[in-house]
Amino acid sequence: MILTELHLHHFRNYQDLTVHFNPGVNVLIGHNAQGKTNMLEAIYVLSLTKSHRTSNDHELINWQEKSALISGTVEKSIGKIPLELQFSSKGKKAKVNHLEQARLSQYVGQLNAILFAPEDLSLVKGSPALRRHFMDREFSQMSSKYLYNAGQYRTLLRQKNKYLKQLKYKQQTDRVLLRVLSDQLAAFGAEVIIARQHFLKHLEGWAADLHQEISLNKESLRLEYVNQLKVNDETTVEEAYQALFKLYQDNERREIEQGTTIYGPHRDDIRFLVNDKNVQAFGSQGQQRTTALSVKLAEIDLMKEQTGEYPLLLLDDVLSELDTIRQTHLLTAIQNKVQTFLTTTSLSDVARQLINEPTIFEIEHGTLNKEEVK
Numbered sequence: 001m002i003l004t005e006l007h008l009h010h011f012r013n014y015q016d017l018t019v020h021f022n023p024g025v026n027v028l029i030g031h032n033a034q035g036k037t038n039m040l041e042a043i044y045v046l047s048l049t050k051s052h053r054t055s056n057d058h059e060l061i062n063w064q065e066k067s068a069l070i071s072g073t074v075e076k077s078i079g080k081i082p083l084e085l086q087f088s089s090k091g092k093k094a095k096v097n098h099l100e101q102a103r104l105s106q107y108v109g110q111l112n113a114i115l116f117a118p119e120d121l122s123l124v125k126g127s128p129a130l131r132r133h134f135m136d137r138e139f140s141q142m143s144s145k146y147l148y149n150a151g152q153y154r155t156l157l158r159q160k161n162k163y164l165k166q167l168k169y170k171q172q173t174d175r176v177l178l179r180v181l182s183d184q185l186a187a188f189g190a191e192v193i194i195a196r197q198h199f200l201k202h203l204e205g206w207a208a209d210l211h212q213e214i215s216l217n218k219e220s221l222r223l224e225y226v227n228q229l230k231v232n233d234e235t236t237v238e239e240a241y242q243a244l245f246k247l248y249q250d251n252e253r254r255e256i257e258q259g260t261t262i263y264g265p266h267r268d269d270i271r272f273l274v275n276d277k278n279v280q281a282f283g284s285q286g287q288q289r290t291t292a293l294s295v296k297l298a299e300i301d302l303m304k305e306q307t308g309e310y311p312l313l314l315l316d317d318v319l320s321e322l323d324t325i326r327q328t329h330l331l332t333a334i335q336n337k338v339q340t341f342l343t344t345t346s347l348s349d350v351a352r353q354l355i356n357e358p359t360i361f362e363i364e365h366g367t368l369n370k371e372e373v374k
């Protein structure tokens, strides 16, 4: 898919801007604090209705204003789709084809984007919560079923945790409701677990190929889904449900004592193995970087497989973090395949030579100028 046009009104440091993009590579170049990340953020928000930088939508609105608007046109194999998001103190409104959507979940999935920023290195180095968040964010974009199941799981988990606390502090004594909640939680949890296993397996295939290529055949990458049920590719949703529900039944007393749910996909993790060693614990900076990059690039193919369309690729300040070999691999992997938006304070010679007919935009204080390239 291609984002042909973007319009920003009172979004962050942009007053009023309309821009037409190149279906290939778009380079956003500028000094610090001019609005490069804000532009990528706008595209990301248009895709997911949420920012990757803040959970507070109000921050997206220009400081001097009361509302903001992002709109754009996406071109897919089925045709052109106009998208629009409005932010104000009343909340947000999402429109597809000029029609307001009753639920944001109906909106998500129209425009798919994969964002890679320096902080994505924390995918490998950071806490398990970050990797769970990564799975939920990425898999929700590919599958509305996953989005739904993960959302239901979260809601039920909150309810069950609240009830467990009431039982712990003896404000409640009746365990029937607890069993009902555990039963429902196990049902949605099983869906989430099996979907994660499935998606990670697919992701692994592409990530392993890329990693091997980038490391010049020196390293092999494997991804392991770490979960309490120890599911494998053959495990069915029904089996996962039975196993999870049993864990809840067998550990009812412990969960009440602790006042929280101790089993389920909210405790899962991903393990990255390079040459069979856990790269989080034993990998060098470079290996961790290559791992994160391979996994992100693999998402492009996974998304294409799941949705039938290539997503957009948003690369925030990534080139400067990579050595020449990795820059070359990154840029060759994306050439002529996905529409790409990359930000940088200065474009290296390597990148200039490698990128095929890019459009270069210079960003200064929230305004854009197209640079004429030979």
Ligand SMILES: Nc1ncnc2c1ncn2[C@@H]1O[C@H](COP(=O)(O)OP(=O)(O)OP(=O)(O)O)[C@@H](O)[C@H]1O
Residues within 6 Å of the ligand: 011, 012, 013, 030, 031, 032, 033, 034, 035, 036, 037, 038, 039, 059, 060, 061, 062, 063, 064, 317, 345
């Ligand atoms: N709601 C807002 N209203 C007005 N300005 C804002 C708002 N939010 C952020 N800004 C400003 O936008 C400016 C540009 O931020 P942005 O993160 O896009 O910079 P950048 O070009 O990516 O810089 P860097 O190269 O340092 O990453 C910052 O100076 C910030 O203060």
Ligand SMILES: [Mg+2]
Residues within 6 Å of the ligand: 036, 037, 038, 316, 317
């Ligand atoms: Mg930035």
